[in-house]
Amino acid sequence: MSRAFTSPHSTFASVSTVPSSKSGQAVLESFGVMMLLCLILFGMVQLVLMQTAREINQYAADASVRARAVGFNPFMVFKVNRVASIANAGRMETPERTRIGDADLWNQQTAGQAFRTAIQSNPRSRQFTEIEQFTIPLYLGAQTPAQLPGILEYADWDQVSAPIYTGSPGFTVGVRTRQNFRLRMPFWRAFSSRDHIRLDAEARLADHADLYLDR
Numbered sequence: 399m400s401r402a403f404t405s406p407h408s409t410f411a412s413v414s415t416v417p418s419s420k421s422g423q424a425v426l427e428s429f430g431v432m433m434l435l436c437l438i439l440f441g442m443v444q445l446v447l448m449q450t451a452r453e454i455n456q457y458a459a460d461a462s463v464r465a466r467a468v469g470f471n472p473f474m475v476f477k478v479n480r481v482a483s484i485a486n487a488g489r490m491e492t493p494e495r496t497r498i499g500d501a502d503l504w505n506q507q508t509a510g511q512a513f514r515t516a517i518q519s520n521p522r523s524r525q526f527t528e529i530e531q532f533t534i535p536l537y538l539g540a541q542t543p544a545q546l547p548g549i550l551e552y553a554d555w556d557q558v559s560a561p562i563y564t565g566s567p568g569f570t571v572g573v574r575t576r577q578n579f580r581l582r583m584p585f586w587r588a589f590s591s592r593d594h595i596r597l598d599a600e601a602r603l604a605d606h607a608d609l610y611l612d613r
Contacts, residue, residue, distance in 0.1 A: 436584075436585070437585050437588060440583045440584050440585050440586075441583075441585070441588070441589055443583055444581060444583040444586060444589065447582075447583070448579065448595060450485075451486050451577070451579040451595075451597060452597055452599070454482075454483060454485045454486050455483065455486065455575055455576075455577050455579075455597040455598075455599045456599040456601070457482055458479050458482035458483045458558075458575045458577075458599070459479075459561075459573055459574065459575040459599040459600055459601040461478050461479070461481075461482040462475050462478050462479045462482070462561045462573040462575060462601070463571060463572060463573040463601040463602065464603065465478040466561075466563070466571050466573055466603075466607075467571050467604070467605065467606060467607060468606075468607055469607035472561075472563075473543070474538070475561050475573065476560055476561060477537060477538050477540070477546070478538070479558065479560075479561050479573075479575055480537075480555055480558055481534055481537065481538065483555070483558045483575075483577060484552060486554065486558075486577055486579055486597075487552030487553065487554045487555050487558070488552055488553035488554035488580070489552065489553045490550075490551070490552055490553075491551045491552060492547060492548065492549065492550055492551035493529070493533065493550075530550075533549055533550045534550065536549045536550070554578075554580060557577055557578040557579070557580070557594070558575075558576075558577050559575070559576040559577065561573045561574065561575055562574040562575075562576070564600065564602070565602055565605070566605075567605060568605055569604070569605055570602050570603065570604060570605055571602065571603055571604075571605045572600060572601065572602040572603075573600065573601055574598065574599070574600040575597075575598070575599050575600075576596065576597065576598050577596075577597040578594040578595070578596060578597075579594055579596075579597050580593060580594045581593055581594060581595065
């Protein structure tokens with residue numbers, strides 16, 4: 399009986415190519431799983447940030463309606479709304495180059511980084527906190543809109559609309575606040591065709607300004 403001759407070189411080549419092909423397939427599969435996990439993770443983080451932004455916008459509406467309920471003028475209510483929205487306002491742009499000792503430039507910190515710095519119990523955080531403790535009262539005390547950009551400014555304050563007044567004068571006062579919250583997490587295009595979401599909130603209180611002011 400004749401036996402077919404098999405070259406040892408061809409056998410070795412076929413055996414040696416199997417592990418490399420399987421290894422390449424495993425790398426591709428792992429990469430696909432990692433991309434999917436990153437998409438889910440970043441999506442969950444973005445959802446949490448969006449929900450937090452909604453709560454901040456609601457807080458801005460609550461602060462604004464309290465300011466209006468005690469008789470503050472529209473310019474003051476506008477400033478209160480902006481200050482209450484700082485956590486949604488992105489990077490601080492004014493003061494532009496504020497340095498205290500060996501601390502990093504304040505304008506290089508995002509609102510979240512500034513918050514973490516503020517709650518840390520160390521001398522540097524107290525120095526950073528003094529900046530907003532100084533500028534926010536000046537901002538609220540400004541007499542004209544032209545003074546505001548030179549006192550305090552954030553990158554996304556232009557996305558905060560002026561408060562809209564609602565309610566029934568003499569009975570209730572209401573304020574509606576609107577903000578365009580920017581989507582900044584990676585892969586946000588997978589969830590939205592726009593680079594922001596619209597946030598709307600409204601708050602109402604009894605119109606009791608007459609109890610505090612003489613008209």
